[in-house]
Amino acid sequence: MPIELTSQYLSLEEFEILLNTKEPLVLSQELKEGIQSCRAYLDQKVANSEQLIYGVNTGFGSLCDTAISTADLEELQRNLVCSHACGIGEEVPQEIVRRMLLLKVLGLSKGASGVQLETIERLLFFFNNRIYPVVYQQGSLGASGDLAPLAHLSLPLIGEGDVYLDNQKISAADLNKKFNLKPLILKSKEGLALLNGTQFMSAYASYAVDKSYRLFEGFNQVAALSIEAYDARKEPFAANVNEIRNQVGQIRVATWFRSQLEGSQIMEQAKAHVQDPYSFRCIPQVHGATLDTIDHAAQIVTREINAVTDNPTVFPDDDQVVSAGNFHGQPLALILDFLAIAMAEMGSISERRTYKLISGTRGLPAFLVQNPGLNSGLMITQYTSASIVSQNKQLCTPASVDTIDSSNGQEDHVSMGANAATKLYRVLDNCQKVLAIELIHAAQGLEFRRPLQAAVWTEELYAQFRAVVPALDTDRILAADMAKSVAFIQQYIQHD
Numbered sequence: 337m338p339i340e341l342t343s344q345y346l347s348l349e350e351f352e353i354l355l356n357t358k359e360p361l362v363l364s365q366e367l368k369e370g371i372q373s374c375r376a377y378l379d380q381k382v383a384n385s386e387q388l389i390y391g392v393n394t395g396f397g398s399l400c401d402t403a404i405s406t407a408d409l410e411e412l413q414r415n416l417v418c419s420h421a422c423g424i425g426e427e428v429p430q431e432i433v434r435r436m437l438l439l440k441v442l443g444l445s446k447g448a449s450g451v452q453l454e455t456i457e458r459l460l461f462f463f464n465n466r467i468y469p470v471v472y473q474q475g476s477l478g479a480s481g482d483l484a485p486l487a488h489l490s491l492p493l494i495g496e497g498d499v500y501l502d503n504q505k506i507s508a509a510d511l512n513k514k515f516n517l518k519p520l521i522l523k524s525k526e527g528l529a530l531l532n533g534t535q536f537m538s539a540y541a542s543y544a545v546d547k548s549y550r551l552f553e554g555f556n557q558v559a560a561l562s563i564e565a566y567d568a569r570k571e572p573f574a575a576n577v578n579e580i581r582n583q584v585g586q587i588r589v590a591t592w593f594r595s596q597l598e599g600s601q602i603m604e605q606a607k608a609h610v611q612d613p614y615s616f617r618c619i620p621q622v623h624g625a626t627l628d629t630i631d632h633a634a635q636i637v638t639r640e641i642n643a644v645t646d647n648p649t650v651f652p653d654d655d656q657v658v659s660a661g662n663f664h665g666q667p668l669a670l671i672l673d674f675l676a677i678a679m680a681e682m683g684s685i686s687e688r689r690t691y692k693l694i695s696g697t698r699g700l701p702a703f704l705v706q707n708p709g710l711n712s713g714l715m716i717t718q719y720t721s722a723s724i725v726s727q728n729k730q731l732c733t734p735a736s737v738d739t740i741d742s743s744n745g746q747e748d749h750v751s752m753g754a755n756a757a758t759k760l761y762r763v764l765d766n767c768q769k770v771l772a773i774e775l776i777h778a779a780q781g782l783e784f785r786r787p788l789q790a791a792v793w794t795e796e797l798y799a800q801f802r803a804v805v806p807a808l809d810t811d812r813i814l815a816a817d818m819a820k821s822v823a824f825i826q827q828y829i830q831h832d
Contacts, residue, residue, distance in 0.1 A: 341361055471489050533646045564600060
């Protein structure tokens, strides 16, 4: 049964439901009427006034004062889409392109962009039939909208470019033949409405927030297993010491760990050591700070998925077409950089726990293997983790502190949010690998705590993992174990 899109303000959870539904999405009658009313107003405005309106009857960027004749307005919009399709580099993953399509529909359907109803419904047709235009990662400055990526997203609407259908790349021309579609004829402002906007950045941002929450949960659960394997103390997770700090994320993390570790024989046994290293003792503080950051990023992204971000913006009731800067990606650029740093720190402290587990202390053998020397055990898996963590540090250099003039200085401050977005995507992928390596070490460490039992939830994670990756008795090729662990984590954090 079709799911109706309305003017309702969407939460990120609701957005994810729409994104993952197998039911077709349709526009409500209310949205259709608003879209048509806005388009009719713009047509009337152009027909009855000689006023120059940016992007409607003028050129673009620094050509904003160049008038375009009424007879050329449709050609102007087609030229815009074609000329701005200047993306390069790796292709954007289809899971991100799907988000771009939905976000573009949501933004244009608010009746403030002046597009035809047919244009939005064609985007919905792509979304519903899992038709994903080929988009490239490089080319957007994160201001004036994500011009190049959104141009590639829009090319198939006018019968140009390529798409993926059932994971097969085909031309837009072949797509039109298959579905008996005709290329759209864009009316005044439509090309600009399609290209202006933050949907490339916000697609990555919405993905990143969802992925970060899932990875965060995974890091906590694997850290609990590491705590047991390392025979760490429980006092750093006590309510009193964490509540006195007054940091919300820290308090939530400590509360979760107290519950997670309850009933563990390992945690309750007498300890020979007075303190644990920071990577164990400061989990509430470090993990909690990241949780606060994800929550902040979620708030900004929620606003953005409900926003109109193209330019100019059309207000029929006010009889105004306003040229402003809602396409500027600064709100997203800052939180994309911030989230990359926060998640990289989760990977960093994870790698330190991995390192401690192979150090030959706390009654554990060196490199977590019997007969170390003859066997190298998990020595080099930590090297791999360290390499990935180091790369994340390099990727966390902020993109949003940079700006480069474009369009003859008319666009003289840009956010570079698109680069922040693609960097963050790589950071999250790296974090998943680092987490998978910690899991290998934590599970192996638990082997040496037997016959003591860990907490129920910890034992459950251990048992699920051992069904995929067996314990290490003697040296073997560990690349296969790491690949299996990455796949395990990927599936484990996807549960809802």
